[in-house]
Amino acid sequence: MVKKITLLTLCVFMNLLAYAQTSIASEDSYNGFSSRSFMKFNNFMTVPTFSLLHRETSTIEAISRSSNIDFEDASRLHILSYSGKMQSNVGAGIAVFQQEIGVFKDFGAMANYAYQINLSEKTHLTFGFNFFYSRRSLDEPRVLTNTPEPLINNYQDRPVVVFQPAATVSFGNFDVGLFFENLGDFNLKSSEFVTEFGDKTISAHAAYTYRLQNTSGLFSGTTIRGLGIGRRTKVDGFSYAATVLADLPKVGWLKVGYDKLFGLNAGFGINLNKRLSIGFTYEKQQNLSGTNEVGLIYRLGKRKSRKTGNVTVSIPDNSIKPIIDRREEEYENPEHNDLSDEIRIAQDSIDKLNKKVDEILKKLENQPTNTKTTEIIREVSPSEPTETRDQSLPRRSDRPWRETTVTERGGGGTMYYVAIEQFKSLKKAQEEVKFYNNKKSVKQYNKTHKKKVRARYVRDPKYNVYVVYIDRHGKKEEAEEQRDEINGAIKKETESDDEVGGGLGISTSSGNSSGKDRVYVMKVTLGPEGETYKVPKTQPKARVQTMSLVDGLEPGYYMQVGVFSKKPYADRLLDELESDGINAGYFINPKTGYRHVYIHKSNDRQEIIKLYNSNLNGKYYDRKNIVHVR
Template identity: 20%
Template sequence: MRNVLVLGLFLCLHIIVLAQDVSLPEDMRQHNLKQFNSSLFNPTFSYDRNNPNSLSVWSRWQWQRIDGNPTTLFFNYSGRITPESSFGVGFLQNNTGIFLNRGALLNYAHSFFLGGETTLLVGANVFGFQQELADDRFVEDNELDLPQLETSNSFVLQMTPGVRLQSGAFSVGMALENVLDLNLSDTDREASDVIFNGVMGYDLPVYLFDAAGESYVRPLLYVRSRLNADTQIGLNALLSSSIFWVQGGYNSFYGFSAGVGATLFEKFSIGALAEFSTDQELSREQSTIELIASYHFGKGKNRETMEEADDAPAEQIPIEPSEEPAVEENEEVERKAEEQRKKEERQAALAQERKRKQDSIAAAERLKKQRDSIAMLEEATEKLKKQQDSIAQVKQNEERLKKEKDSLEKAAQRERQLLAEQRKKDSIAKAVEEKVEVKPGEKYEEVTTADGLEPGFYLIANVFGTKKYFDAFMKDLKAKGLEPKSFFRELNGYNYVYLERYDTIEEARKARDSKYYGKYPDKTWIFRVKQ
């Protein structure tokens, strides 16, 4: 009887404390995951934002209470299956404040290329866990009827499906957490509420400095809604580069957050985040701390994989990480060999360019000598006219001079033709040998051959499947003073309208980024023919 009274007194005190506290939402509090382990926020993020192949760990200490504070711990491995699919497997422990959920989480995501710059991604998280009371400081008494105790020690299976539409740098998606909630134990447990998670974002490429590599800013707006609970609205911004990242955000329930992280030796990443409540009801709570660490294996695919797969899905070859014990040493040797090979290629390209310039100078000198010869012949003709008394002799000399001029002009024309053909061969060889690294958010398409097109980089203004609109567009460009050109691809039945062909990707990007040097304000993209 005394145990029952003590237990009842404890529960009364616990209820009074809970009545004074703000109710914590029943979720995993994963709204700040934007760099690693972000598949917990939306299952499709494992495809292009978890940086496969990598092993990551994330931990969150909610409000930093000394005893019984709600915490979340997530170990996760993300890997690539095919160029179009990815997976994840991990261990997840989540303290909701009342229950402690501990178990395994499986993830799968797949991409479907829809054409152009548009890709549809679908995925799902499956969480199987053991649920027990988070506070076990008292022992259950069979004489006391407590519904909370009846739900403990349950094995639960939950599923969260997700979908996302990616069009260029813009993306919009949603996930339904707990849409499937199965209690596989003989306990009386109520199913968790379904949580709607909507997200919308845009990637903006930025240049910081050379050492930072390719960088981008990703603003992201999200909404999390659950029945009989306040809707959470949040805004998050991430600045990410190859060596560091900075993020900040706001959540209508949890408040403001700020975090930083760094990547060391191109393999190991570590970061931290702090969250501060601005709600009056949460003013007495401590700040929240999150820690993240990740190790990247080999040369996995990052967010550029999806863009490359969008442009040429059939030609992508997945790069699987090696599992040999000496892979790290071999990678260093391969890296140095690759640097030496690139250096030799640059030297060969410079030598070829010098030879081309020398040939051009020699050809120009030959043309100058030929012109000088023509001038000398003309001068000789004038003198001959003055010296000859016979008109017939003058005409005869003029005829001879004309034939010599024609012969010299033909020789000069042939020389110019040979020079033009040599330049064309050099430009084609340069275009064929160049390797292209696609930048984030860049529209780029590459084919080996295309209906007899000359190798190079074509600045595409538009693509038409209907001849009426194609003719109208060509007419409009010519009316604006441009000289558009086009080609027809039998492979897809489309007419491609391009503004110019370039020998290198740098020239094409410069023309594209400058809006064709201010002459064409609309959007353009690059189409490459390799051979």
């Protein structure tokens, strides 16, 4: 039985080989398998520009596919590749592959390159190409014949090189483009092109990427992407394919698709850890048996710019230029980078000295100091900052952000309470505490967040009232942040029948639950006035706030430590942080004009959260938050 199947397979591929005498279609075989590896595995083989578009990390990928698994001599494909974003506007990839088709074996390698040009704020043009070499040979151990076959005996290996250019225009999250799959296909042995120009394979592709908003838990950061491809080939005519993939960064991915030539396919993937993932795909073609595909993905992470201490800042090479006052500018000679801060400080001092001398000279000449004067213009190299910092505010010599504790006054009892209600009667306060702690929503919140939240009361000696509260803080800012968080959850609960995010469901026993400022901050002082004590600095769990991407802003995750409406205050904080060796900068929000001071910027969400939790590796313990500009 096995021999009959082998002979039948051999006959089929002898016909294919006879056809290849006039038009070698080996490159079409390689192009055919790439469309089914869309997005998660070897996506640059589907369209060359996909090594750059919607890619944040570099990956090493390996797949093994077995086609028509019911047959003993089923076709097999093995690919090992490396690809990803090399710079903000450059993508690249390389792959080696081996494909067994009946009695033939294809072995080759592929190189990829993609480059992006910004046409406008949300419109980009991406060029890319694949260049690969393949050699088709006869796998003699798989040849089983009873009589000599001249076609087999005279078969010679066929080396082919193929050039595949592509172009994609991106309008925000929508991508559309063309791919010339065998524009340059050259047989190295016969020194002639494989296909005529009119027989070239051309495909058009359209893709849309959508990131789900307001998601949390397992669905946090979920992205849904769809791709449609239409292809015209000489052998098969017009064909089409479509794939939809749901990517859940914390779990894995799911995908379904259909290809006119290869049938239905479905697959899933599991993220084993932050870097390693495994995926499986099954495909069923009409009148043929199924096809299995198993793959591994290993993420190498994002490429970083040069490092200063423990703080890294990614500097894109060709992105929309943000309105950013950066105190770090790269010199072409890397040895000069460490001197840039000293040069900048010295130059600021020289500018101040020049202004002071000019002012003194005018006084000696009895000229008013407020008249418009002619400033000394000096040539500034492109690598130097274009905006001088305001030095009008005195700089602090201490480093409060290094302290792990904060000093409070008012004895051991001055605290800021996140209050629910206050009563003159002790009995009513006790009833309110009991009513609140028995609420089902509070118990559910404790179970979901794995922490104990309960109501308590304290007597305020200043106003002689009993304050019912759920938490207390040594700093007013911390209490106000928790207040705003809870009031926001209450507002959402009033707009929906379902509780939002495991809210506390705050209401009073009297039934007063308007949903507006139900929780407030109250300062209560216990013990003698004038005493001081230290309390540890605390910060809430890392949360990522979003900011819309507008003209002049660079996308990414910013660890923000201050927002200022006036430039002198932002400049003062920058100088103080830099004097402590902390790499800082700020960007200006074009909509508000406010300056957002940040101490780290990254395109990696996990990296910025890790630095937040470690207080910038022990450098900054004051309050901070994460802003995602997208």
